Amino acid sequence: xxxxxxxxxxxxxxxxxxxxxxxxxxxxxxxxxxxxxxxxxxxxxxxxxxxxxxxxxxxxxxxxxxxxxxxxxxxxxxxxxxxxxxxxxxxxxxxxxxxxxxxxxxxxxxxxxxxxxxxxxxxxxxxxxxxxxxxxxxxxxxxxxxxxxxxxxxxxxxxxxxxxxxxxxxxxxxxxxxxxxxxxxxxxxxxxxxxxxxx
Numbered sequence: 001x002x003x004x005x006x007x008x009x010x011x012x013x014x015x016x017x018x019x020x021x022x023x024x025x026x027x028x029x030x031x032x033x034x035x036x037x038x039x040x041x042x043x044x045x046x047x048x049x050x051x052x053x054x055x056x057x058x059x060x061x062x063x064x065x066x067x068x069x070x071x072x073x074x075x076x077x078x079x080x081x082x083x084x085x086x087x088x089x090x091x092x093x094x095x096x097x098x099x100x101x102x103x104x105x106x107x108x109x110x111x112x113x114x115x116x117x118x119x120x121x122x123x124x125x126x127x128x129x130x131x132x133x134x135x136x137x138x139x140x141x142x143x144x145x146x147x148x149x150x151x152x153x154x155x156x157x158x159x160x161x162x163x164x165x166x167x168x169x170x171x172x173x174x175x176x177x178x179x180x181x182x183x184x185x186x187x188x189x190x191x192x193x194x195x196x197x198x199x
Contacts, residue, residue, distance in 0.1 A: 005024070005027050005028075005031075008026075008027045008030075009023040009024045009026075009027050010023070011023075012026050012027065051063050051064075051065075055068050055069035055071075055072055056068060057069070057072040057127070058071060058072050058091075058103065058104045058105055058106055059105065059106040059107075059108060059120055059123065060088045060091055060104065060106045061088055071091075071095075071103070071104060072103070072104075076101070077101055077102060077103060078101055078102040078103070079102075079103060079131065079134045079135075080102070080134055080135060080136040080137065081100075081102030081103065081135075081136065081137045081138075081139065082102065082103050082104070082105055082127070082128070082131065082135055082137070082138050082139070083100060083102055083103070083104050083105070083138075083139040083141050084104075084105045084107060084124065084138065084139065084140050084141060084142070084155065085104065085105070085106055085107065085141050085142070086106075086107050086108075086109065086110050086142055086143060086148070086151075087106060087107075087108070087109070088106055090106075090141065090143070091104050091106060093189060094141065094189055096189075097189040099189075102139075103131075105120075105123075105124055105127055106120070107119045107120055107124065107142075107151070108120050110142065110143070110145075110147040110148055110150070110151040111147060111150050111151045111154055112147055112150070113146060113147070113150065117147070117151075119151060121155075121158065124155075124158075125158060125159075128159065128162060128166075132162060132165075132166070135162075135166050136166060136167060137166065137167040137168075137169060138159060138162075138166055138167070138168050138169070139169050139170070139171070140152045140155055140156070140168065140169070140170050140171075141170075141171050152170060156168060
């Protein structure tokens with residue numbers, strides 16, 4: 001007979017940044033909740049994908065029934081700037097900072113030191129090719145980690161053919177080395193955006 005506590009803890013361990021002890025804390029916390037609250041959480045998880053889908057333009061997960069997400073459908077945003085982030089949480093952190101009003105692209109990951117890892121490279125190159133006549137700047141806004149730097153260098157190489165008419169820039173480093181965008185405060189992110197530099 002399987003141990004449900006251990007089975008669920010192992011499932012939580014697959015979440016990013018969650019270790020065995022924290023996973024068990026989640027399980028015991030759920031057990032301490034009233035049945036109605038556990039049922040509500042279970043229902044939220046099981047129905048998560050009903051209204052949330054991936055935008056075919058920027059690849060972020062968003063609510064809605066339109067063909068694209070609210071940022072991609074917003075005609076007031078600047079089509080001449082494309083900001084590339086690693087994950088949805090980075091995009092949301094930049095939106096909270098309130099200073100960026102261009103378009104986004106979510107890579108879905110970074111490359112590792114060994115060259116492994118998956119990113120939406122083909123999709124990004126298609127998006128750039130599609131917008132090449134209106135794009136003036138591409139901002140590589142990846143975390144200030146070794147993986148972020150490796151991915152930035154890789155993308156610089158892949159975007160080389162566009163460098164004659166599109167400026168390629170990186171965030172200014174008000175960000176500490178090793179920091180992830182997701183955990184940076186709005187003021188730091190605003191400064192990093194304002195102080196971005198051509199690369």
